[in-house]
Amino acid sequence: MFTGAVGPLGIGIATLWLSLIVLLPLAALAFHSVSDGLGTFVDAITAPAALATLRITVVVSLVVAAINAVMGTVIAWVLVRDEFPGKKFVNALIDLPFALPTIVASIVLLSLYGPQSPIGVQLNATEPGLVVALAFVTLPFVVRSVQPVLIEADREVEEAAASLGAGNFTIFRTVVLPVLAPAVLGGTGLAFARAIGEYGSIVLIGGNIPYKTQVASQYIQQQIEIDRPVNAAVVSVALLVIAFVVLFVLRLVANRGLRREEDDR
Amino acid sequence: MKPSLAARLSLRFVALAYLFVLLLVPIGVILYRTFENGVVAFAESISTPAAISALNLSLLIVAIVVPVNVIFGIVVALALVRGRFPGRGLLQAVVDLPFAVSPIVVGVALIMLWGAHGWFGAVEDLGFKVIFGLPGMVLATIFVTLPFVVREVEPVLREIGEEQEQAAATLGANTWQTFWRITLPAIRWGLTYGIVLTVARALGEFGAVIMVSSGFPGVSQTLTLLVHARYIDDHNTFGAYSAATLLMAIAVIVLLLMTLLDRKRSTE
Numbered sequence: 001m002f003t004g005a006v007g008p009l010g011i012g013i014a015t016l017w018l019s020l021i022v023l024l025p026l027a028a029l030a031f032h033s034v035s036d037g038l039g040t041f042v043d044a045i046t047a048p049a050a051l052a053t054l055r056i057t058v059v060v061s062l063v064v065a066a067i068n069a070v071m072g073t074v075i076a077w078v079l080v081r082d083e084f085p086g087k088k089f090v091n092a093l094i095d096l097p098f099a100l101p102t103i104v105a106s107i108v109l110l111s112l113y114g115p116q117s118p119i120g121v122q123l124n125a126t127e128p129g130l131v132v133a134l135a136f137v138t139l140p141f142v143v144r145s146v147q148p149v150l151i152e153a154d155r156e157v158e159e160a161a162a163s164l165g166a167g168n169f170t171i172f173r174t175v176v177l178p179v180l181a182p183a184v185l186g187g188t189g190l191a192f193a194r195a196i197g198e199y200g201s202i203v204l205i206g207g208n209i210p211y212k213t214q215v216a217s218q219y220i221q222q223q224i225e226i227d228r229p230v231n232a233a234v235v236s237v238a239l240l241v242i243a244f245v246v247l248f249v250l251r252l253v254a255n256r257g258l259r260r261e262e263d264d265r
Numbered sequence: 266m267k268p269s270l271a272a273r274l275s276l277r278f279v280a281l282a283y284l285f286v287l288l289l290v291p292i293g294v295i296l297y298r299t300f301e302n303g304v305v306a307f308a309e310s311i312s313t314p315a316a317i318s319a320l321n322l323s324l325l326i327v328a329i330v331v332p333v334n335v336i337f338g339i340v341v342a343l344a345l346v347r348g349r350f351p352g353r354g355l356l357q358a359v360v361d362l363p364f365a366v367s368p369i370v371v372g373v374a375l376i377m378l379w380g381a382h383g384w385f386g387a388v389e390d391l392g393f394k395v396i397f398g399l400p401g402m403v404l405a406t407i408f409v410t411l412p413f414v415v416r417e418v419e420p421v422l423r424e425i426g427e428e429q430e431q432a433a434a435t436l437g438a439n440t441w442q443t444f445w446r447i448t449l450p451a452i453r454w455g456l457t458y459g460i461v462l463t464v465a466r467a468l469g470e471f472g473a474v475i476m477v478s479s480g481f482p483g484v485s486q487t488l489t490l491l492v493h494a495r496y497i498d499d500h501n502t503f504g505a506y507s508a509a510t511l512l513m514a515i516a517v518i519v520l521l522l523m524t525l526l527d528r529k530r531s532t533e
Contacts, residue, residue, distance in 0.1 A: 006348045014344035015352075017337045018359045021407055025374035026366070028384050032377045071283050078280040082273060090281065092524065093288060099516040099523075101469030102368075103489045104509045107496060111298055111506065112291040136287055168268050197367025199472035200489070204496060217369040217472065224373060224476065233377060236370040243365045 026240075033233035044234035052211045053219040054238060060127060060215065061195035064134040069188045071135075072142025073180065079143070080150040097139045102200025105136050110205050125207020130215065133201045138194050142187035149183040182254060189250040193243045292513070298503070299510040310507035315482040319491040319508075325399075326487065327467045330406045334463050335456065338414025345415070346422040360415050363408055371408050372476020375401060401477035402487070409473055410463045417459030418452050425451045454530045461526065465519040469512065488512055 034041050044050060079091055097105065109132055113123040123129035153176070161171045199217040207213045208222075216239050223232035268276070299307055310316070345357055363371070377383050379395035388395060395401045429451075433443045449456075471489040479485045486494060488508060496505035 006343045010340055011344045011348045011350050013337070014341040014348075015356065017341065018356060018411075021404070021411060022359055022362050024384070025371070025378040025408070026362070028377040029370070029374040031384075071280070074276060075280045075284065078277050082277050084277060090284065092520065093284060095520055095523070096288060096516070099465055099469075099520045101471060101489050101512050101516065103471040103492050104469070104512050104516070107492060107505055107509045108291040108295050108513075110496075111295040116502070118294060132287070136291075139287065168272065193365055197365075197370065199367065199369045203471075203493065217367050220367075220369050220373060221476065224376065229373075229377070229382075232373050236367075236373050239367055239370055240365075243367075247365055 029233055029236055032229065033237045036230055040230060041234055044231045045238055047231070049210055050219065050231070050235055050238075053214050053216050054235070056127075056130075056212075056214065057196050057216040057239075058242070060130045060134065061192050063131055064138060064195045065188045065192040067131070067135055068138055068142045068191045069184055072139070072187060072191075073146055073184055076143045076146035076150055080147060094140050094143050097137050102137060102198070103203070105201040106133060106204040109133055109136060109201075114205065124205060125209055125213055127213060129205045129207070130202055130213055133205050134195045134198055137198060137201045138191035141191040141194070142184060145183045145187035145190070146180055149180055153179050185253060186250055189246050193246050196242055197239055295506055295509060295513075299506045302503070306503075307507050307510070310504050311511050313504075315486065316491060316508060318483045319486045319488045320511075322485070323468055323487045323489075326402055326406055327464055329403050330410060330467050331460055331463055333407060334410055334414050335460065338411075338459065339418060339452075339456070342415045342418040342422055346419055347427065360412050363411050366408075368409060368470065368472025369476060371405055371473040375404055375408070375473075375477055379404070396477050397479040397485070399485075402474050402485075405473035405477050406467045406470055409470055410466045413462040413466065414456065414459035417455045417462070421452045421455040422448075454526060458523070458526045458530065461519060461522050465516065468515060 033044075075094070079087065079094075100108075109129075110124065112119070113121055113129060113132065115122070115124060123132055158171055158175050161175050166174070197217060198215075199221070202215060203218070206215060206218065208218045210219075214222075216235055220232045220235050220239075223229070223235070311320075341356075341360065345353065345360070366374075376396055379385050379388070379401060381389055381396070383396075385395075393400070395404065425448075429447050430443050433447050438446065469489060470487075471493070474487055475490055475493070478487070478490060480490055480494065482491075482494065489512065492505050492508045492512065495501040495508060
């Protein structure tokens, strides 16, 4: 049968639903971004304020991704290979940033690093403030992608390397890291993609200062507010393209990893 | 790899210190600030008319979004797993799309489609206000929560295969009977997990909703919008902390449910 166990009706409904909810709004957005011609698109994307906001967004997200790559791997390693009282609690804590609404993340961090900071650390409306907020909401990505790989990893190879006289650093670099690399990269990429579009967690602590701490999502929101929908649409499309490219590259890398694994067998 | 005790302890210290500074201390501070004036002040702050109306609106959106996502999520998952048709790979990619789109961009896209000057702007002339109305907030929430049910149900459907359904059909059951008696019981835990994720995200969504809401206190403010408005517009820091603590309590309940369900799923 051409359609399998689901009738053509089911397939039709599924396609229509996804089109109406997801594809049509994005199509309208893309259409709107070029509705005044390509010249306007180029002007809007090369406007100094737009370029500045995209630069801030990408730079801050790269910093956050790098922090996640290192700290996420360390946390995953400690959660898998180390034993200490309260480990289960710490493990459950990792998912908290995903469960917490982003605006709550923002206000939580503001209570510690904001104007009324009890420790006297003011990160309100600074770039480090953005980094802390984004590190908070993207924490689970690398930890949760590295953890299962570490659990599955073959420790005999590590022991063999150790018995052959390899030091810890050598073992980590030549045995452990190659196994973990795809998972670290995958988690880091997801964290980056999430960071460039993030809004709720930075809206209170970011300060929204143009050319300094205004990220792309805030710029888009502001352009809608001052009734410049084309500018908003253009920068939105730019954000979408960056996210898609990152996720596409990740899929390519993951597929290559899978193929290599199959070749090894 | 057997790191020395010193190396192991320092790694443990670094990991725990990071989590402590990033997660625990801020949450501790906000809990302290919320309850430093006593539980009564907190209770009063989350039971003002505006807060009650925000809670009601949030729950109303959840009550609309969950059934819609369940019905269409199951249909989409069935089509992706059981359907053989050209363009299935494309549909597969569209389901993941909401994860890659910034909440603000979701809001802008909805304005471009449903807003007064959008492609479907004509519905507003018919008296059906989407943007700056409840339908817009619902559409925004459906957009961001769409993948959850599909992605939790899909692997279960793939795992159970079609044999039991075919057997039921051979024995004379019609499509509905087969679905209610065979398919639905098999996917129930995956579906429940998907619903929990949907509820959590629907209650917590901020960026997409703020773009399409008029944001009037007591009318079109959800709980997340209330937190924002209290802090920014009213300079009511304590009120914002209280509302955030309420949302945090809901999130912790969700987290506990997820852990329980996860155990349930893996033991079956």
